[in-house]
Amino acid sequence: MKAAIIGGTGYSSVELVRLLHQHPFVDVTTIISNSQAGSMLHETYPHVTCVVEQTLQSLDLNKLSQSVEIVFLATPSGVSKSIVPGLMENGVKCIDLSGDFRLRSAQSYEEWYKHTAADERYLAKATYGLSEIYEEQIKSATLIANPGCYPTATLLGLMPVIKNKLIDNKTIIIDAKSGVSGAGRSVSMGTHFAEVNENLKAYKIGAHQHIPEIEQTLQNETGQSQAITFTTHLVPMTRGIMCTMHANLSDVITTSDVLQLYNEFYQAHHFVRVRPEGTFPSTKEVLGSNFCDIGLHVDARTGRLTIISVIDNLVKGASGQAIQNLNLLNGWDVRTGLLEVPVYP
Numbered sequence: 001m002k003a004a005i006i007g008g009t010g011y012s013s014v015e016l017v018r019l020l021h022q023h024p025f026v027d028v029t030t031i032i033s034n035s036q037a038g039s040m041l042h043e044t045y046p047h048v049t050c051v052v053e054q055t056l057q058s059l060d061l062n063k064l065s066q067s068v069e070i071v072f073l074a075t076p077s078g079v080s081k082s083i084v085p086g087l088m089e090n091g092v093k094c095i096d097l098s099g100d101f102r103l104r105s106a107q108s109y110e111e112w113y114k115h116t117a118a119d120e121r122y123l124a125k126a127t128y129g130l131s132e133i134y135e136e137q138i139k140s141a142t143l144i145a146n147p148g149c150y151p152t153a154t155l156l157g158l159m160p161v162i163k164n165k166l167i168d169n170k171t172i173i174i175d176a177k178s179g180v181s182g183a184g185r186s187v188s189m190g191t192h193f194a195e196v197n198e199n200l201k202a203y204k205i206g207a208h209q210h211i212p213e214i215e216q217t218l219q220n221e222t223g224q225s226q227a228i229t230f231t232t233h234l235v236p237m238t239r240g241i242m243c244t245m246h247a248n249l250s251d252v253i254t255t256s257d258v259l260q261l262y263n264e265f266y267q268a269h270h271f272v273r274v275r276p277e278g279t280f281p282s283t284k285e286v287l288g289s290n291f292c293d294i295g296l297h298v299d300a301r302t303g304r305l306t307i308i309s310v311i312d313n314l315v316k317g318a319s320g321q322a323i324q325n326l327n328l329l330n331g332w333d334v335r336t337g338l339l340e341v342p343v344y345p
């Protein structure tokens, strides 16, 4: 299958290039770059020299529609909403890694992302691509809204207890931490070395654009709207997300019972690994891979459940999950092209 990537010199794009290089059924024939068209990808990223030798192209929607079957959009929010309709009208399926098609409500998108929302007709066509949870819907999608990195770790961590009504949803608190590649490649005041190195800081408190995405998905499952507490922190490392979640249990239950539930819930899902009792995942244990690792503990003294969920933000949090969704879309084994062993140490 011929594929294109838009947002060519961004981090998620080059991660798609890395992962798709090993995909037996996909050929990335076109990489579109807004800023570097005409140059070779290796001029921006010397690490791909002699492995992926491609000239970056400028965007020509008609040419693109005729030459590929699938387009990955790895552009900042606010960009894909103007590109996707033209591709879809020509029968090209799209997987959007940005937030442009994740929120069903245009009003909510405009409130949280501070951009004009996509056309509502296209918002209605989008399928939320949280692979493990919406497998069936993804299989027949034409436009996949790939989830945000934090929502992926958070929702995979919470879903078994949400679906089994084991926690009081009003009490959910999510303490989230990310490596700096989560902010993309462009330089900003908040993410340059001297600001981040040997530093730990909370950001976008009460204003993070992933809050409505998590709430929308929880509401989808429970039928009720419930606000969550979600706090993001920037950690001085390159890749990795850890979400530590707390909630009051609605019943008296042991750690071992909750773990059994998680093991059963994710039994058929290769990319979610549940840790044995008393052990908890760290970000390095999923580095470079499409795994989401989960550990949990019931505190009998407080009646609260703590869940720890880790992912690599650029793989399971972006490009890896996008490929997992492409696999679902095509009826291929979800693991195709994604059998990377995490890089350790």
Ligand SMILES: NC(=O)C1=CN([C@@H]2O[C@H](COP(=O)(O)OP(=O)(O)OC[C@H]3O[C@@H](n4cnc5c(N)ncnc54)[C@H](OP(=O)(O)O)[C@@H]3O)[C@@H](O)[C@H]2O)C=CC1
Pocket: 006, 007, 008, 009, 010, 011, 012, 013, 032, 033, 034, 035, 036, 073, 074, 075, 076, 077, 079, 097, 098, 099, 147, 148, 149, 181, 182, 183, 184, 185, 186, 313, 314, 317, 318
């Ligand atoms: N980084 C992460 O961990 C995750 C990122 N995402 C989302 O994926 C998308 C891409 O993220 P990421 O790769 O980190 O971002 P980057 O900033 O690293 O890359 C985005 C790329 O898009 C292109 N671009 C920038 N501005 C425009 C524009 N106005 N019009 C067209 N193209 C433009 C640029 O490449 P060029 O000039 O070559 O076209 C740029 O390098 C974002 O929406 C992000 O929120 C989602 C989950 C995780």
Ligand SMILES: CC(=O)N[C@@H](CCC(=O)OP(=O)(O)O)C(=O)O
Pocket: 076, 077, 097, 098, 099, 147, 148, 149, 150, 178, 179, 180, 181, 182, 183, 209, 210, 232, 234
């Ligand atoms: C570390 C860091 O800054 N991370 C980014 C995640 C960006 C992202 O994935 O946002 P959308 O996909 O919703 O655009 C952030 O917190 O905004």
